[in-house]
Amino acid sequence: MSAPSSPADVRPALRVAVLGCGVVGTEVVRLLTTQADDLASRVGARLELVGVAVRDVDVPRDPVVDRALLTADAEGLVEKADVVVELMGGLQPAKDLLLRAIEHGASVVTANKALLAQDGPVLYAAADAAGVDLYFEAAVAGAIPIVRPVRESLAGDHVRRVLGIVNGTTNYVLDRMATEGLDLEQAVKEAQSLGYAEADPTADVEGYDAAAKAAILASLAFHTRVSLDDVAREGITSVTADDVAWAERTGYVIKLLAIAERGETAAEDGSTTAGIQVRVHPALVPAGHPLAGVRGAFNAVFVEAEAAGELMFYGRGAGGQPTASAVLGDVVSVARHRVLGGRGPVESSYAALPVLPASAARTRYQMRLEVADRPGVLAQVAAVLAGREVSIESVRQTPKGEGRVVTDVAMLVITTHTATEHALRSTVEAIEALDVVRRVVSVLRVEGA
Amino acid sequence: MSAPSSPADVRPALRVAVLGCGVVGTEVVRLLTTQADDLASRVGARLELVGVAVRDVDVPRDPVVDRALLTADAEGLVEKADVVVELMGGLQPAKDLLLRAIEHGASVVTANKALLAQDGPVLYAAADAAGVDLYFEAAVAGAIPIVRPVRESLAGDHVRRVLGIVNGTTNYVLDRMATEGLDLEQAVKEAQSLGYAEADPTADVEGYDAAAKAAILASLAFHTRVSLDDVAREGITSVTADDVAWAERTGYVIKLLAIAERGETAAEDGSTTAGIQVRVHPALVPAGHPLAGVRGAFNAVFVEAEAAGELMFYGRGAGGQPTASAVLGDVVSVARHRVLGGRGPVESSYAALPVLPASAARTRYQMRLEVADRPGVLAQVAAVLAGREVSIESVRQTPKGEGRVVTDVAMLVITTHTATEHALRSTVEAIEALDVVRRVVSVLRVEGA
Numbered sequence: 001m002s003a004p005s006s007p008a009d010v011r012p013a014l015r016v017a018v019l020g021c022g023v024v025g026t027e028v029v030r031l032l033t034t035q036a037d038d039l040a041s042r043v044g045a046r047l048e049l050v051g052v053a054v055r056d057v058d059v060p061r062d063p064v065v066d067r068a069l070l071t072a073d074a075e076g077l078v079e080k081a082d083v084v085v086e087l088m089g090g091l092q093p094a095k096d097l098l099l100r101a102i103e104h105g106a107s108v109v110t111a112n113k114a115l116l117a118q119d120g121p122v123l124y125a126a127a128d129a130a131g132v133d134l135y136f137e138a139a140v141a142g143a144i145p146i147v148r149p150v151r152e153s154l155a156g157d158h159v160r161r162v163l164g165i166v167n168g169t170t171n172y173v174l175d176r177m178a179t180e181g182l183d184l185e186q187a188v189k190e191a192q193s194l195g196y197a198e199a200d201p202t203a204d205v206e207g208y209d210a211a212a213k214a215a216i217l218a219s220l221a222f223h224t225r226v227s228l229d230d231v232a233r234e235g236i237t238s239v240t241a242d243d244v245a246w247a248e249r250t251g252y253v254i255k256l257l258a259i260a261e262r263g264e265t266a267a268e269d270g271s272t273t274a275g276i277q278v279r280v281h282p283a284l285v286p287a288g289h290p291l292a293g294v295r296g297a298f299n300a301v302f303v304e305a306e307a308a309g310e311l312m313f314y315g316r317g318a319g320g321q322p323t324a325s326a327v328l329g330d331v332v333s334v335a336r337h338r339v340l341g342g343r344g345p346v347e348s349s350y351a352a353l354p355v356l357p358a359s360a361a362r363t364r365y366q367m368r369l370e371v372a373d374r375p376g377v378l379a380q381v382a383a384v385l386a387g388r389e390v391s392i393e394s395v396r397q398t399p400k401g402e403g404r405v406v407t408d409v410a411m412l413v414i415t416t417h418t419a420t421e422h423a424l425r426s427t428v429e430a431i432e433a434l435d436v437v438r439r440v441v442s443v444l445r446v447e448g449a
Numbered sequence: 450m451s452a453p454s455s456p457a458d459v460r461p462a463l464r465v466a467v468l469g470c471g472v473v474g475t476e477v478v479r480l481l482t483t484q485a486d487d488l489a490s491r492v493g494a495r496l497e498l499v500g501v502a503v504r505d506v507d508v509p510r511d512p513v514v515d516r517a518l519l520t521a522d523a524e525g526l527v528e529k530a531d532v533v534v535e536l537m538g539g540l541q542p543a544k545d546l547l548l549r550a551i552e553h554g555a556s557v558v559t560a561n562k563a564l565l566a567q568d569g570p571v572l573y574a575a576a577d578a579a580g581v582d583l584y585f586e587a588a589v590a591g592a593i594p595i596v597r598p599v600r601e602s603l604a605g606d607h608v609r610r611v612l613g614i615v616n617g618t619t620n621y622v623l624d625r626m627a628t629e630g631l632d633l634e635q636a637v638k639e640a641q642s643l644g645y646a647e648a649d650p651t652a653d654v655e656g657y658d659a660a661a662k663a664a665i666l667a668s669l670a671f672h673t674r675v676s677l678d679d680v681a682r683e684g685i686t687s688v689t690a691d692d693v694a695w696a697e698r699t700g701y702v703i704k705l706l707a708i709a710e711r712g713e714t715a716a717e718d719g720s721t722t723a724g725i726q727v728r729v730h731p732a733l734v735p736a737g738h739p740l741a742g743v744r745g746a747f748n749a750v751f752v753e754a755e756a757a758g759e760l761m762f763y764g765r766g767a768g769g770q771p772t773a774s775a776v777l778g779d780v781v782s783v784a785r786h787r788v789l790g791g792r793g794p795v796e797s798s799y800a801a802l803p804v805l806p807a808s809a810a811r812t813r814y815q816m817r818l819e820v821a822d823r824p825g826v827l828a829q830v831a832a833v834l835a836g837r838e839v840s841i842e843s844v845r846q847t848p849k850g851e852g853r854v855v856t857d858v859a860m861l862v863i864t865t866h867t868a869t870e871h872a873l874r875s876t877v878e879a880i881e882a883l884d885v886v887r888r889v890v891s892v893l894r895v896e897g898a
Contacts (some may be wrong), residue, residue: 030755031606143757145598152597152782157480157774290763294743297760307480307774308592310747312763314739325606325756333601340789 013048014335017106019074019097020088021054021065024138025109027324028085030330039328043335051077053088053097063443079104085327085333087112095119101161102126107334110170111138111323117212120219133337135330140213141166141299142257143322144315150220150303158306159221161261166213168297168317169197169204170236170256174244175295178253183241196297206235207280210258217301218260218278224353226260226278232358234281240371243442246368248397250413251291252284257447259283260345262353265360275354277361283447284366289449294328302448362418364393364446369431370438373410377436381412384430390419409438413448452826460498463784466530466555468523468546469537469757470503470514472761473587476773477534479513481780488777492784501528502537502546523864528553528665532784534776535559547826551575551583553755556783560587560772566661566677569668582778582786589662592749592771593764594778599752607755610710612897615662617746617766618646619685619705623693623731624744627702628815632690642716645746656729659707666750667727672801675709681807686888688731692891695817699845699862701733701851702741705894708732709720711802724803726810732896733815741896751897813842813895818880819887828883830861833879839868858887864895 005026016032020023032039032049040046052065053074061067071077074097078084084101086108088094094115099122101108108127110116116123116139127134137147141164150159165171172186172194182190188205191197194268203209209233218226247254256401258280264272285292290312294300299317316322371377378395396413416424424443432440465481481488481498489495501514502523511518521525522547527533533550535557537543543564548571549559557576559565565588567574577585586596590613593886599608614620621643622636631639637654640646652658660680667675685705696703707729713721734741739761743749748766753759765771820826827844834841845862865873873892881889 027756127562143754145594145601145603148597148601152594154594154774154778156479157777158527288741288744293739295737305592307476307770307772307777309765309768310763311593311765312761313762314759316758316760319758321756322758325603325754328606328756329601329603337575337789340786415661 003018011045011339012176013046014338015050015080015359016047016083016085017051017053017077017082017330018049018183019078019086019094021052021061021070021237022087023320024323024327025052025064025087026062027320028087028327030062031324031328033064035328039332042182044339045335047083047331047335050081053077075100078106081106082332082338084108085331086112087327089114091115091118095123095221098123099126102130105132107133107135107333107338108250109135109296109330111136113139113180113212113216117215120227121247124225125324133321133334134333136216137330138323138326140216140321141301141307141313142174142315142317143326144299144301144313144317145326146217146301146313147220148329149311149313150217154303155309157308159303160306161258161304162217162221162301163291163300164213164217164258164301165255165294166217166258166301167204167207167210167256168202168299170207170210171294171299172196172297173205174236174239174254174256177239177241177244178248181241181245184239200293205237205382207233207256207385209390210256210280214258214260214278214280215260218276221260221303222262222276222353224276224355226355228275230278230355231280232281236282239282240442243444246413247284247444250366250415251287252366252446253287254444255284255285255291255294257281257283257285257291259447263360263362264357273354273356275356277358279357279358279361279444283445285448289448359421362420364416364418364449365424365443366413366446367428367443368417368441369412369414370376370409370441371412372438373408374436377410378412380434381414381438384434385414385416385427388423388427390423390427391417393417411441457799460494460567460788462495463492463787464499464529465496465497465532465534466500466502466526468502468535468543469528470501470510470519470531471536472566473772473776474501474536475511475514476550476769477536477776479511480773480777482513484777488781491781493788494784496532496780496784499530502526510689523856524542524549527555527777530555531787532780533557534780535561536776538563540564540567540624542571547572547740548575551579551581552635553882554579554581554583556584556787557633558584558776558779558783559586559632560776560791562588562658562661562665568677569665570674573674582783585665586779587772587775590762591764591765591766591768592752592775593748593750593751593762594775595666595762596669597782598760598762599666603752603754603757606757609755610753611666611708611750613662613666613668613707613750614704614740614743614748615666615707615750615766616653616656616659616705617748619659620743620748621657621746622654623685623688623705626688626690627697630690630694633686633688654686656682656705659705659729663707663709663727663729666707667725670709670752671711671725671802673725673804675725675727675804679727679804681730682729684712685731687893692893695862696733696893699815700736700862701815701895702736703731703893704740704743706730706732706733708896710810712809712811714805722803722805725762728805728806728807728810730894733892734897738897751762756893781801811869813865813867813875813898814892815862815864815895816877816880816892817890818863819858819860819890820861821885821887822857823885826859827861828881829883829885830863833883834876837872837876837879839872839876840866842866860890
């Protein structure tokens with residue numbers, strides 16, 4: 001086979017600036033350096049690393065980072081680059097630097113989910129106005145190629161629903177609770193000792209991280225600008241070992257899901273408004289669903305599209321190397337577009353669907369009640385549900401537990417057909433008021449069924 | 450929110466020709482028609498369907514296909530299009546029409562796996578020479594976006610191995626054997642009655658379809674031109690209900706896998722040649738592996754990359770609508786590139802790795818033997834393996850079965866560490882020659898462990 005022609009050798013190199021040199025930044029610099037020939041071949045021009053912006057140039061670093069490229073002058077650096085890769089994280093100065101890069105005509109790649117979820121619309125608009133690419137594959141689900149497939153492969157299709165396991169920490173925690181019978185606190189401690197959870201795990205266990213990714217996924221899937229404030233959020237802190245054990249007994253697995261789906265709300269005059277709902281909460285997923293098999297710290301995004309049907313994308317959601325791999329894929333794409341003199345498929349928001357309140361979402365529910373262990377209890381509970389038009393899919397009644405003294409209490413597990421959150425809340429209140437009900441132990445949504 | 454600007458309205462439309470109007474062609478025409486505004490917004494220009502080439506213009510068709518667009522003159526049609534979508538299937542005239550389209554400067558999209566596996570190198574070279582895009586997302590794993598992620602998202606990474614369930618028919622058959630205890634013939638009949646298998650199921654059950662997709666996947670993942678002739682192929686016709694039951698008992702699921710991986714062969718002088726191996730065969734997959742959970746007629750491709758780690762792409766591998774969705778995604782990409790005046794990331798074959806013989810592949814094996822049920826048998830068998838440097842990972846010995854008359858026969862299940870096919874074959878021959886061994890019941894590779 002003859003040597004391939006090398007247009008890369010005759011075209012001027014593209015200047016690449018990297019902002020931030022932590023774990024991911026260092027891996028990106030390593031790949032840009034060690035894979036230079038491969039990258040040039042794919043892009044059609046060489047990629048020249050012109051600088052790495054850091055807070056302190058004197059900190060010792062991995063030897064793969066040439067010290068001569070380090071600079072504390074990020075503002076100056078972005079002005080002399082064709083492609084700016086932002087890996088510093090945080091809202092500022094990342095936002096101003098990206099806007100400055102875009103104004104100067106650079107294409108930008110970022111892994112900054114917090115910034116995109118907060119100020120995505122401003123950045124998208126600036127990139128549109130300047131006619132440059134804004135790519136962010138690494139911001140959602142780390143190394144998993146999900147942004148590109150949703151934005152490009154499904155460009156001729158309509159997405160109905162996205163269900164994502166997008167936070168590896170909480171998935172690890174829930175997985176350990178399920179497989180080892182740990183309680184939440186034990187599992188979080190284990191995750192911390194393995195480096196899967198931060199010393200302060202709030203952003204993960206309270207669902208903030210997942211909510212930011214949900215906003216980005218929803219924006220992409222529904223061509224609508226969704227910000228973090230639009231996302232209804234509930235973390236896993238109220239999930240008990242008992243919930244996890246009962247889930248398994250009834251054929252489910254508990255997962256923290258980021259959900260974006262089409263829906264509608266009905267007004268009192270009977271008119272309806274179509275829109276999307278975006279929410280993050282723990283949910284029961286049927287054991288046979290592909291998402292149920294996502295173990296440990298892995299991530300997965302399940303997409304239901306009209307023509308394509310069901311799709312799932314699975315992989316590592318975090319880590320320096322996986323994230324760097326996703327960043328490099330984006331760098332190749334935007335660099336290739338510059339060689340061609342343009343930009344990739346345009347990030348569209350033409351649908352501009354309204355974001356509906358989470359209370360309008362219709363889901364199935366499973367509620368677990370401690371009730372008096374005597375005849376007629378189920379009839380009373382069922383009457384409450386029927387009165388609120390919440391219909392029952394299945395019921396399971398069990399004496400409360402082996403080895404316990406209490407013998408006059410039974411556990412009643414009721415799974416409903418779809419109902420609005422509003423109807424469900426009023427139902428739970430009415431059930432709590434029944435004499436025969438000792439306690440509503442838990443109420444969990446059922447998804448993916 | 451203000452109305453988005455519409456550059457699509459001022460640019461000249463791109464002319465799209467569709468070759469073939471079967472199930473997929475009709476769905477593509479439907480999407481091009483009903484989603485015209487969405488597509489224009491994403492591409493930056495309107496897509497004008499200028500013709501649909503068919504063998505017989507007088508056959509009754511779905512009303513979504515405007516009869517005025519039908520033509521029997523495919524040669525003439527491809528010359529007046531900017532984007533040619535080939536959905537006729539088969540080697541000819543598809544190949545000549547695509548080459549003619551490319552020569553005339555059109556970008557081409559095809560779902561024709563047989564043609565790509567056979568003549569891909571010719572088509573890639575023609576597209577390179579003409580500077581146009583050749584896209585084929587629908588040719589591998591239907592609606593699952595796998596080509597684009599491998600070609601673009603992993604552009605800065607190195608793929609080590611690809612394991613794919615890429616034939617829905619055989620996956621359905623094996624799944625039914627596992628879950629319902631059917632034998633192969635029963636499961637194939639059921640698949641035929643449901644439309645999952647052809648009247649003549651040879652292309653599926655003998656692994657020809659999977660081999661074509663393996664060639665395409667290997668070409669993409671390793672930047673090397675791999676053709677169908679390079680793929681070692683074995684179908685599922687020798688898989689018995691007994692094999693499937695034993696797989697489950699030992700913690701595995703049997704799947705027909707398309708495998709492409711890096712490897713090396715050693716010459717007698719001790720020098721080694723690095724290259725890739727591409728093969729299709731049934732294999733034991735550990736029950737906890739993500740591929741094991743791929744049920745029914747679904748497809749999935751599992752990728753191991755150096756930086757990204759493990760990734761899996763899951764979805765429907767066939768069907769008119771899923772395939773049309775993948776085709777439209779490609780149409781949007783190549784059309785967008787034309788609006789920009791260029792083409793997408795270049796299909797590279799710069800690695801040009803040698804394709805090594807399948808006999809050089811190193812895998813784990815599980816062999817199942819009927820042996821005399823008396824002491825010392827295992828020692829004799831183990832000595833044979835040790836003599837050929839095939840090391841044993843685990844052994845399981847069981848009386849042959851309940852409810853049978855035979856009582857002096859035991860089943861010995863041996864799982865090995867990795868060994869070459871060559872070493873394994875010689876081992877099996879030697880084991881068969883042992884007096885204490887009645888029969889080598891089966892030898893299956895273990896993958897994904």
